Amino acid sequence: MTIDDLYEEFEHLADWEERCDFLIDLGFELPALEESAKIEPNRVHGCQSNVWLVARVEGPADARRVEFVANSDAMIVNGLIAVLMTLYNGKSPREILDTDAEQVFRNLGLDRHLSPQRRNGLFGMVQRIRKFAAEVRSQFPILNQTLPKGVPVTFLDSAASAQKPQSVIDYEAEVYRRYYANAYRGVYRFGAEVDDQLEAARAAVQRLLNAAHREEIAFTAGTTLSINVVASGWGRRHLQPGDEIVLNVMEHHANFVPWQQVAQATGAQIRFVNLTPDGQIDLNHLDEVLSERTRLVTVTGMSNVLGTQPPIAEIARKAHAVGALIFVDAAQSVPHESIDVQGDEIDFLAFSGHKLYGPSGVGVLYGRRELLEVTDPLLFGGHMIERVSKEGSSWAGLPAKFEAGTLPIAQAIALRPAIEFVESIGLENIRAHEQSLLAYAHKRMNEVPGMRIFGPDVNEKGAIVSFVIEGAHPEDLAQLLDRKGVFVRHGHHCTMPLHEWLGVSATVRASFAVYNTVEDVDRLIDAIDFARQRLRLTKSSV
Known part of the structure; x- marks a missing residue:
């Protein structure tokens, strides 16, 4: 159906009752939205009913077309959504921005009979669509100079x-303007707000990675520190002479040097898997390198030089088959592709906020709960302590065990809007x-x-x-x-x-x-x- 078809249909409808019935019929024909898409970043605010809208871009970069899918729990609203989809779907971002939706609804005679709530909801959807169609670049003030x-x-x-994006800049600044305090220290209003915001950010990371438990997410200063935590805390505790760590030559120094140091300290050996001539992991050679002595395979999710994206799920399966673990340096891959730590059977993973459109100074360490339990902390001090006496100390539970001292509070909190930014697109x-x-x-x-x-x-x-x-x-x-x-x-x-x-x-x-x-x-x-x-x-x- 085209917008001209809609004009013709509505021209033959005598009054609002007939138009309302027609909207209901359109609503029943609207395709259902997958339950997985009904998440907060896709919710359209301003609607009394629940409305979710998802957009995708199709076609080459120089001929992009936008497709929208939306649904509501109210059938008349679904009819209005069907009208909007007819109006906008398949158009270029420029064409969407040049389309006057309000005039179209006036022409259809729909503007006079909507309740204030549904009128607000309708134009909330219009604004969401226009925001998506607007150049993403406009949301980044540094690029507009x-x-x-x-x-x-x-x-x-x-x-x-x-x-x-401006949303991340504003959110981080808001922490300092409205409620900054140290984390997990005070029960007063600001302290409680910081704690809640940090846990909301942790939940956003959990959702991004599809981690099973929130306590599997620890905030660090960045990917480098996260890797060193596992190399030192897990490696020095569990590796023994004769054990083997599998590496490859395209790893970033941050996922290379820590394992060299741990191998020297523990007597473990590093074995290198070959690359193919075009710079991909040679999986046949990986089969030859892996053995019953392999304890860990550490690999990038995406090479920061070649762009190579190793088949993580397959490498994890091969590692687990010989009883080894897999560590993924996801600093480069997280901003570009979905990651499922459960589905891909990833044991440890690290990434940095600053590569994911978030603040610098904050990173994430993910580890399966049972593995983090047997990983020693690298840093010691406040917050990560359960008890301190003259005779010794014991550590707090996860994830506090790996969050010694004062966290990068505003940066960790502002990681959430960065995640929501990529989720919204x-x-x-x-x-x-x-x-x-x-x-x-x-x-x-x-x-x-x-x-x-x-x-x-x-x-x-x-x-x-x-x-x-x-x-x-x-x-x-x-x-x-x-x-x-x-x-x-x-x-x-x-x-x-x-x-x-x-x-x-x-x-x-x-x-x-x-x-x-x-x-x-x-x-x-x-x-x-x-x-x-x-x-x-x-x-x-x-």
């Missing part, structure tokens, strides 16, 4: 740290958008003379492109790109063993996020062309 000479910001370093939508940009970037970059892109095929990696250009030093490229407002990273990206394997000392990395656009890719290519000309390389690529 103009650099000297009128140059726009082209931020392509989200793999190092993502920018923050949908990680599936984020991934589809980023993968479309990635494919476009690969196409454009492969046209550049002397270009060498590292890592798997575009369909087998995440939203990262690391490259070198013949005759251009990576640092020179990064500096020249900066002159055009294009911000990328250069260097070894804390992966020296990987760069040794690649046979280069450094690479340039462009990494994409939900706020990047086709125009960002085009500006990257233009800046690369400018750099090549300034470095007096071969002819222009465009």
Whole structure:
């Protein structure tokens, strides 16, 4: 049905009663919404009835179309939803923003007979749809500034740290403005509010990861500290001479060096699983490396250089088959794809808030409850203590055991709106958008003379492109790109063993996020062309 069909139908309805009956009929035809979608981030506020709305983006990055699915527990409201879906579905974000829904409802004669509550709810849905259609980039104030000479910001370093939406900035500031106090210390109003907010954030992380228990989520200072907690607290307690830890050369130093140190301290051995020529885990070689002596397989959820996304569930199954555990460094993967620690049988996992559009200074350690119980704390002090005497001390229960001292309070609390931000868009939508940009970037970059892109095929990696250009030093490229407002990273990206394997000392990395656009890719290519000309390389690529 088109909006013109609706106009024709309503033209033949004599009065409000007939129109109301028609809306009810439309409501019965509205497809049901999956129960899993009926969560708080999808709820439309302002409606007296319960209304949930989910959006997804389809098509390539330069021809996106938006599809909405919504449902209510009130049948007339479902009829109104059907009208809205007819009005908006299949349109581009620009077309949605240019559509005057209020005029359409006036034309249909629906504006005069709705109760104030349903009118508020209706236009609450309209505002939600328009907000989704608006460029996500507009929610990030740092990206909306103009650099000297009128140059726009082209931020392509989200793999190092993502920018923050206004909702996260406001939420963190609100903690300091309204109720800041130390956590888990006081029963007064501010202290109780902080405790409640921290637990709400912990629940949001639990939901994000699909952890079985809230106490399996501990707040830390970041991924690096979380890895060190497990390496020291679990590794030093349980590893013995002759035990083996399985690593690979594409791991970030933070998931490499701690295990080296623990192996040296305990007498355990590190074994390396090979990479395939295109930079993926060689699963056949993994089968050869795993043995009854393997105690732990530690692996990235997504390489911060190659974009490689190892098959975590399959690696976990192989590790468990020989009695080993799996640790996942999810710092890069959490912002780009759904993670199910139960479904994938992940034993330990770590990530940082600042890569998930959240504040810096806060990270997460997940561990299965029975494993955290037998992991020693790394830091000692206040809050993590059960009892202290002259003779010794005992530790508090989970997760306090791993949260010594004063937590990054405002940062941990503001991790919740960051999670709700990605949930409101949908990680599936984020991934589809980023993968479309990635494919476009690969196409454009492969046209550049002397270009060498590292890592798997575009369909087998995440939203990262690391490259070198013949005759251009990576640092020179990064500096020249900066002159055009294009911000990328250069260097070894804390992966020296990987760069040794690649046979280069450094690479340039462009990494994409939900706020990047086709125009960002085009500006990257233009800046690369400018750099090549300034470095007096071969002819222009465009």
